[in-house]
Amino acid sequence: MNPFELLGVGRDADEREIRRAYTAKLRHTRPDDDPEGFQRLHEAYQRLLQIRRHQANQQPPVTMAAPVAPPAEPRPASTPTSVIRAEPVFVPQRLDIDAFCSEAFGRAATGDNRMLSEWLQEQPAFWSFRAKADIGQQLVRRLYRDEPAMPTKCLHVLLNFFDLDHVHAGHDALALQRLSRRSQLAWELMPEHRQALAARMNMQRRPLERCLARLQRPYTWWRALAAGFTPNSAKVMPQFIRELAGPFIEDLPPSVSQEQIRFWTSVGHKNPVSGSQLLFMAGVLSMLSLVVMLGAAATTVFSSQTDMPRLALLGIGVAWACGLLWVALRYYFVLDEWLSRDEDEPARWPRLRLATVPLLLVIGLIPCLLLPLSRGMGFTFLLPALWLSLRRYWRRHDHEGFYVSPGIARIGLLIAIVALPISPSWVFAVATLLAWGDDLRRHRKVLQLAG
Numbered sequence: 001m002n003p004f005e006l007l008g009v010g011r012d013a014d015e016r017e018i019r020r021a022y023t024a025k026l027r028h029t030r031p032d033d034d035p036e037g038f039q040r041l042h043e044a045y046q047r048l049l050q051i052r053r054h055q056a057n058q059q060p061p062v063t064m065a066a067p068v069a070p071p072a073e074p075r076p077a078s079t080p081t082s083v084i085r086a087e088p089v090f091v092p093q094r095l096d097i098d099a100f101c102s103e104a105f106g107r108a109a110t111g112d113n114r115m116l117s118e119w120l121q122e123q124p125a126f127w128s129f130r131a132k133a134d135i136g137q138q139l140v141r142r143l144y145r146d147e148p149a150m151p152t153k154c155l156h157v158l159l160n161f162f163d164l165d166h167v168h169a170g171h172d173a174l175a176l177q178r179l180s181r182r183s184q185l186a187w188e189l190m191p192e193h194r195q196a197l198a199a200r201m202n203m204q205r206r207p208l209e210r211c212l213a214r215l216q217r218p219y220t221w222w223r224a225l226a227a228g229f230t231p232n233s234a235k236v237m238p239q240f241i242r243e244l245a246g247p248f249i250e251d252l253p254p255s256v257s258q259e260q261i262r263f264w265t266s267v268g269h270k271n272p273v274s275g276s277q278l279l280f281m282a283g284v285l286s287m288l289s290l291v292v293m294l295g296a297a298a299t300t301v302f303s304s305q306t307d308m309p310r311l312a313l314l315g316i317g318v319a320w321a322c323g324l325l326w327v328a329l330r331y332y333f334v335l336d337e338w339l340s341r342d343e344d345e346p347a348r349w350p351r352l353r354l355a356t357v358p359l360l361l362v363i364g365l366i367p368c369l370l371l372p373l374s375r376g377m378g379f380t381f382l383l384p385a386l387w388l389s390l391r392r393y394w395r396r397h398d399h400e401g402f403y404v405s406p407g408i409a410r411i412g413l414l415i416a417i418v419a420l421p422i423s424p425s426w427v428f429a430v431a432t433l434l435a436w437g438d439d440l441r442r443h444r445k446v447l448q449l450a451g
Contacts, residue, residue, distance in 0.1 A: 003044030018048050023121050101142045108150035113157045120161045136162025144179060149186035178251060186253040201243050211240045219259035224276060228283015238268030285323045289316045339388055340395040357436045360385035361429055382428040389435040396439060
C-alpha cells in the first residue's frame with residue numbers, strides 16, 4: 001500500500017506533518033493488539049522520512065515503483081528461504097527523565113497548554129507505547145513529589161497525553177485534587193502571573209500586591225503590633241485569605257507564611273481571645289494614642305491653650321480603658337459559653353467548670369470577712385459570681401423557663417430580709433449559692449453518671 005495513503009498525508013507533507021500523522025495513527029494501531037498493522041505503519045513512516053531526507057539533501061527523489069529484481073541465482077534446495085526486511089525494527093530512544101521532567105514543568109509553567117501539547121507530540125521517545133507508559137509513571141511520581149507550579153489546564157494536558165487522566169490510572173482522587181490546587185496556587189503566586197490572580201479574585205493589582213506582601217513576610221510580634229495601625233486590615237486580610245485559598249489554606253506554597261495565615265485568621269475570629277488579637281488591639285490603641293498626642297502637640301504649638309496635654313492624656317486613658325473593656329467582654333463571652341454548657345457536651349476542664357462559681361464566691365467573701373481589707377474589693381468577685389451563676393441557670397433551663405422551687409425561693413427571701421440590713425455581700429453570696437445549688441440538683445443524675 002502507498003505509504004502516503006497509509007499515514008493519510010499528502011505528497012508535499014514535511015517531516016513535522018509526517019510525525020504528527022504517525023503519532024495519531026499509533027493511538028489506534030497498538031503493537032500489542034495489531035503487530036502486523038503496527039509493522040506496516042512503522043515501515044511506511046520510515047519510508048516517508050527517508051524520502052524527505054533525500055529531498056533535503058538534494059538527492060534524486062526516491063520513486064515509489066517497485067524495484068526490478070535481478071534474476072535470481074540458483075541456490076541449493078537445502079538452503080531455507082529467508083525474508084530480509086528493508087527497514088530496521090524501531091528501537092525507542094533513551095530519555096533523560098530528570099531533564100525531560102524539568103523541561104516539561106518549565107513549559108507547563110508558562111501556562112500555554114497548546115504549546116505544551118505540541119511539544120509532547122513531537123518527542124520521538126513516545127513513539128513506543130511501552131516507553132511512553134514507563135515515562136508517564138515516572139512523570140506522575142515527580143509531579144506528586146515536587147508539586148511544580150502550573151495551571152490546572154497544563155496539568156490536565158500532561159495527564160491526558162500519558163493516558164493518566166481517568167480513574168483506572170490508579171490516582172487517589174483527593175490527592176489529585178490537592179495536587180491540582182497546590183500547582184494552581186503556586187503558579188498564580190508567581191510574580192509574572194499576578195494579573196491572572198487579580199482577575200480571578202476581582203481585585204486591583206496594587207491592593208493584591210499589598211496583601212500578598214503581608215502574607216509573605218515572616219511573622220514577628222512587632223509586625224503583629226504594627227498591623228494594628230491599619231485597623232481595616234482586620235476585615236480585609238481574613239477576607240483576602242478566604243478568597244485566595246478558601247478552606248484549603250494548607251495548600252498555599254511555602255512562599256506564604258503559615259504563621260501569618262494563622263495570625264490574620266485569629267484576628268478575624270470573634271472568639272476565643274488569642275494573643276494575636278491582643279497584639280492587634282494593642283497596635284490599634286497605640287495608633288490612637290499617637291494620633292491624640294500629635295494632635296495635642298500641634299494644638300499647643302499653634303494656639304495659646306495650655307490644657308491640651310491634660311486633655312490628651314485623658315483621651316489616651318479613655319482609649320485604653322475602652323480597649324481593656326473590649327478584652328474583658330471578649331473573655332466574658334468565652335467564660336459564659338464555657339460555664340453554660342450541659343454536662344453531656346464536651347468541654348475542657350469539667351471539674352474546674354463546676355467549681356468556678358464557688359471559687360469566685362469564696363475569693364469575694366474573704367475580703368468581707370477580714371476587716372483590714374476593703375469590702376469593695378470583695379464585690380469585684382461577688383458580683384461576677386452572682387451574674388455567672390444566674391446566667392448558667394437561665395441558659396441551661398431556658399426550655400423550662402426561669403423556675404426555682406417554692407421552698408428554695410422562700411428560704412432565699414427569708415435570708416435576704418434578715419441579711420440585707422447587716423451585709424449586702426451575704427445576700428449576693430446566698431443568691432449565688434441558691435442558683436448554683438438548684439442547677440446541680442437538676443443535673444444530679446447526669447453528674448453521677450459522669451463521675
